[in-house]
Amino acid sequence: MKTQTLSVGLVGYGMAGRSLHAPLIQAAPGLELAVVVSRHAERVQADHPEVEVLSKAAQLFARRDIDLVVIATPNDTHFPLAKAALTAGRHVVIDKPFSVTASEARLLKSQADGAGRLLSVFHNRRWDSDFLSLKALLEEGTLGRVVALESRFDRFRPAVTDRWRDHHKPGGGIWYDLGPHLLDQVRQLFGMPKAVLLELATSREGAEVDDDFLALLEYDRLRVTLQASSLVAEPTPRFRVHGTRGSFVKYGVDPQEAWLKAGQAPTSGWGVDASPGTLTLDTGEGETLALTSREAPMVAGDYPAFYAGIAAALLEGAPPPVTSESALEVMTLLETGLDSYRQGRWVKLKDGSSALRRLHSR
Structure with a gap:
């Protein structure tokens, strides 16, 4: 594209739109937040007095001066809103998850590909400090051959809210909230698994949807465990990774989301990240073990990289920071997990599926 500044329209100004997308769009060179679609105009204008506010998404899609539409609305609205934006000829970013079904995600990808439009999904936790640090350790071979990875995202939220995520509707529940983050990170590290086993639970008083999950992913000579819960008050390791040369353990969550909310x-x-992980490595020789522990080198987190990458993709033809192909693979894992839970058994991923390709950075 010839223009050096792209006009962005943001649909939705809840937590994700207000705390994550709006400030990161504003921070990205080459992007300008021009319009927000929200029922709460006063909230938007208090934060961004220079930004125009519309009440309906259709008004935004009809605007010829908008280059990129960002959808930060409840999960079950992702598909119809993205479809309408693509039909209007706009480039589109969708907050995770891609949609509520893999079939909807495939339809959106096909539509974007056919129209030559960019379609990306905001998998921001690819740029968490702890994840980037772990990725660097694995690429350097610091832990040797990894044999087990445990990734947890626990919270203590005993009260059931009236927010849409706590209601029984498509895309509600913790599996569709935190599952995409953990699945995408593991897929980045190891590619697609051979099979998935998922257990869901509804633990809080008055809860309508799942608020706890345990997922196991099958790889060759590697055990991956993913967990999330709304009823964990005691801090648990965000990552616990074991290899043939030692272990990496990290407590605490990447601080970027909290900073943006503040x-x-x-x-x-x-x-x-002010809470670095711990490396415990075997520094002995031969059969003599000598385990030593030290602070792990930490890579700084970089949420701004996502929208900087979107701008580079549209203005310079660079690869998008998150491709629709990789986001579709996360949808495949989400649905495979649900199939596993409903059937009460391991479910294999289909051989020969595009989902079995290993994609590292995109």
Whole structure:
């Protein structure tokens, strides 16, 4: 594209739109947040007085001056809104998950490909500090051959809210909330698994939907465990990874989301995690073990990289930071997990599926 500044329209100004998408769009060179679709105009204008507010998404899609539409609305609206935006000729970013079914995601990908439009999904936790640090350790072979990885995302939220995520509707529940984050990270590290086993639970008083999950992913000579819960008060390891040369353990969650919610804008020194992980490695020789523990080197988190990558893709023809292909693979894993839970058994991924391709960075 010839223009050096792309106009962005944001649909939805809830937690994701207000705290994540709006500030990161504003921080990206080459992007300008021009319009927000929200029923709460006063909230948007208090934060961004220069931004126009519309009440309906259709008004935004009809605008010829909007290059990119970002959809940060409840999960079950992702498909119809993205479809309408693509039909209007816009490039589209969707907050995770891609949609509520893999079939809907495939339809959107096909529509975008046919129209020559960019379609990406906001898998922002590819740029978490702890994940980037673990990825670097594995690429360097620091842990040797990895034999087990445990990834947890626990919270203590005993009260059931009136928010859509806590209601029994498509895309509600913790599996569709936190599952995409953990699945996408593991897929980035190891590619697609051979099979998935999922257990869901509804643990809180008055809960309508799943608020706890345990997922096992089958790989060759590697055990992957993913867990998330709404009733864990005691801190648990965010990552616990074991290999033939040692282990990496990390407590604490990447700080970027909390900073953005608090109104901090990305500046120099952004993304530095104050809670580094611990490396325990065998430094002995031969059959003599000598285990030593030290602070793990940490890579700074970089949420701004997503929208910087979107701008580069549209303005310079660079590969998008998250391709629709990789986001579709996450949808495949989400649905395979649900199939496993409903059937009460391991479910294999189909051989020869495009989902079995290993995609590293995109």
